[in-house]
Structure formats: C-alpha cells, structure tokens
Amino acid sequence: MERNAAIKTIVYFIVILTLVVGASTISFQIQGGKDESLPKSRNLVMAQEMTVRQFGQANELSPPQLKEIFTLTATADLEKKLAEYGTSEQVSSLVTRKLALAAEHASKNWVKIPLKFALWLVFLSSVFIFLRERKLSSVHRKWLLFLAVAIFGIVLGADPSPMGTVKDAIHLYGTAKVIFPPRMVALSVFLVIVLLANKYICAWGCQAGTLQELIFRINSSENQKSGLGRQFKLPFVVTNTFRVLFFCLFVLIVFVWGTDIIAPIDPFKIFKPASLGLVGGIFVGLLLLLSLFVYRPWCHLFCPFGLVGWLLEKFSHVKINVQYETCIACQKCAAACPSTVMGAILRRDRKTIPDCFACYTCRDICPTGSINFSTHKRSLPPKDLFTEK
Ligand code: SF4
C-alpha cells in the first residue's frame, strides 16, 4: 500500500511537471512568444562634439526615439550638439534612463497585465469567501492550487508575478537609476493584499508558490507514512538567515556589477520554459523535487517578495488567530502546519513568527474549532496551557 502511494506520488509529480512545461510552452507560443524579461543595458557610442543626429546614427536610435529622449520640438533640433545637454556622464545617464523606461514599456503585454490583476482580485476574493465558510478536503485543496497554477502560470504566464515586482524594481533602479511607475503600482497592489490578508497572494495566487505547494501536497498524507516518505520543517532561523543573506547579495551584485543573479535560476520561468537555460532548468528541477519534502523552498530561502511579505505580515489586518478559551492544547495544528509557524503562533514562545501562508491547514485540523482567520489581535496563551504537555 505504501509502495503504491510512493509510486502514485512520483507519477503525479511527473504528470504535473510535464503538464506545466508542455502547456506553458504552447500557451507562450499562442500568445506570440513575447519575452517580458528586463531589457539588457547597452554601451553608448558618444562624443561631446557629436550632434544629436550623429549620436542617433552611431547608436541606432531613430529620430522619434531621439525626440523622446532629448525632448526635441523641431527637426532642426537634431543638429544640436550633445554638449548642450550636459557632460558625457549626464547625457549617458539621461539616455540610459529614457531607453530603459521605453524598453520596459515595449516589453510588456498591456492587455494581459490588467486582465491578470483583475483575475487575481476575483480569484483571491472568491477563495477568501469560500474558505471562510468551508473546510477544505485534501483533494479540493489540490484542485484549488492546480487552478491557480493553471490560470496564473500556464495561461497567463510568468509575468507579472509578486516576486518579479520586487526583483525587477531593484534591478532596474540598480542598473539604470529609474523607477518604472506601472511596476510600483503592481507592487503596491501585492503589498496591500499582504496588509489586508496575510500572504494570501502567495498562498493562492502566486504561480510559483502554488506550484511548489501543489507538489508538496501530493506527497503529504495525514500520518506522513505514505507518499515518498517524511517531509521536513526547516528551522526558520536557518531559512530566514539564508533568505536575508541571499537578498543582500542580490542587491549588492545588482548595484555593483549590474547583474541579476536571480534571473538564471528564476522558477517563474517554468511558465516560459524556452527561457530556462541549462543551469536554470537543473536548478528549478531540483527545487521542485525538493518541494516534495520541504514546504515552499523558494519562498523560504530565496524569494525577495517572500522576505518583504514576511516583514509586512506583522501588520496584516486578517491573520491566523487562536482562541485559547476553547483550545485544548493538543497541538494538532502545529503538527499539521507545513512549516514551523503554527507552533510559534500557538505557543508564542519565541519573538519571531515565521511566514504564514494562509493555507488553512491548522484551522481545518483543529478538533475544537479554536483557530480562525480573523481580524482579532493575537493574544498570548494562558501561562500553564502548554507546560504540562
Ligand atoms: S514567496 Fe513564494 S508565493 Fe510569495 S511571491 Fe515568492 S515565490 Fe511567490
């Protein structure tokens, strides 16, 4: 029986990966294969005595582009000297900023992005209302996660994503010193969702997050005795230290060398597989394999939005709460929680509360209905509630 369960898990894993990679490739092609990744910065050919027109010819910039960059009002302005626009550094910075913004704008699919955000809002609100009323069976949970992967990953693609908004904003600012306003709007929407309802966007909307969770859940069982074997809860102090260090390294390398170290290993690229190189393919494959045994490894170890979201979670309006009046301290919720967070929320025996992904497992398993996702302020457990356990 256990062997059958292990084989079933392996088959599901292969089917999910094949489906995600295959269907995403087709979906990407149908949508025109437009790569929405960040444009590369370029080296400019420039001399102060050049005219604007000569500068354009040397750098393959069309007159309309030059007009936009230098805010030219007449064709005759093309004969102005570059020196009129400042020193070489100033002109270079101006051109780099304007080109970066124009390339960002051109790389986006302006039909798909608002559609994706509208669907996110509809989907997350529906899940929120649905979960308030009902408990989730493990099968329903997997279907809900699969739906999120299918809609926000396979059909609507890798971009935009919660992680991309943080990562690309830092990369663009680090390399071109510009802020792309639409990205800030997107980031604000994601952060408002965190402030409203914990990591709801990560829990039920993020394409890479739901994929990792779906894979984790196909290997979960009530007693941890079936499937592919034991799943592990990594200590938060280890995962969060790693995540903070990785974030600092990412920022440092962007600002010093202009290189995005996340891009080659970005797991969101599984939804546009052609852009995953060999290193990325191996990394993402291993990450998803690890997801069978560890809950959301990318979110806990690498994701910049995961880190920012965790910092903001403290201020979330709605979050997991325990009613100690009815709690019998059986600690089934802490055992069922896929990470160490429920133990920390329940016992309040440490200062730092790890990420809570609003998965509702703890609420659904509680035998006395003492856990809810509510606006109440978290209270401390009665002094002796856990001492004799
Ligand atoms: S933490 Fe996980 S779920 Fe949240 S944005 Fe990052 S990858 Fe997605």
Ligand code: SF4
């Ligand atoms: S089981 Fe509860 S505490 Fe743990 S991640 Fe899910 S909702 Fe958060």
